[in-house]
């Protein structure tokens with residue numbers, strides 16, 4: 001049923017759903033950078049109407065010349081995450097039977113520091129920051145032309161401050177969902193729910209909470225999966241109605257160890 005040869009690079013399948021007689025959905029643990037470009041294409045389609053994405057990459061800064069660097073910036077950032085043991089990506093692909101399995105969704109988690117250290121050893125040079133920033137918020141030069149760096153800094157500052165405020169010493173002791181996207185063509189088929197559930201099962205097993213900042217589009221999905229709202233964040237100065245919802249799901253007590 002696998003549509004592409006390099007599927008064998010993936011660690012293991014975690015589920016299969018039949019969508020119709022001709023098409024199959026696979027949900028896999030991604031452990032290779034080979035899918036970075038297709039994942040970014042999928043993400044671009046999913047976030048096409050997202051207000052924060054528009055603010056980070058505003059139309060007035062976008063030109064034909066910088067369209068490609070923006071995409072390359074995203075692909076490189078994703079490759080770094082896929083190679084970073086603190087990150088776990090789960091991927092959904094769709095096989096329409098024409099020899100190519102297309103990426104139709106993904107979820108990116110940062111695992112609790114303790115879990116990462118147990119599996120990959122302790123980093124003696126650790127600065128205390130579990131996941132090193134991929135791009136310093138001061139280092140505007142490495143951001144692509146077309147990005148509004150002020151919006152990026154402002155948003156990250158609010159998100160990081162809130163995480164410290166709400167989680168305190170447990171800041172790195174959560175399964176943190178940092179990224180979720182499903183291709184619009186495939187939305188409403190429980191793909192996101194399946195991708196998120198993969199991480200929630202691990203959080204339950206580790207007896208730690210799951211934490212995230214939700215776009216307006218995803219709040220109902222997370223609520224159905226047991227997340228509760230902690231706080232609303234207004235990250236866009238010129239858009240008072242848009243907010244991110246900070247959500248937490250406590251571990252399921254009956255999860256097996």
Ligand SMILES: CC(C)(COP(=O)(O)OP(=O)(O)OC[C@H]1O[C@@H](n2cnc3c(N)ncnc32)[C@H](O)[C@@H]1OP(=O)(O)O)[C@@H](O)C(=O)NCCC(=O)NCCS
Pocket residue numbers: 046047050179180181182183186187188189190191192193194213214215216217218220221224
């Ligand atoms: C938010 C997002 C990830 C949801 O993906 P999805 O795969 O459509 O999510 P699901 O299918 O699991 O659930 C979506 C809805 O479909 C419904 N649904 C799922 N399977 C269904 C089925 N078989 N039949 C009918 N409805 C179904 C769910 O009940 C849910 O409804 P609700 O939102 O009214 O509660 C997707 O819309 C997206 O990528 N949005 C843009 C990017 C974004 O905001 N990402 C979140 C970052 S925090």
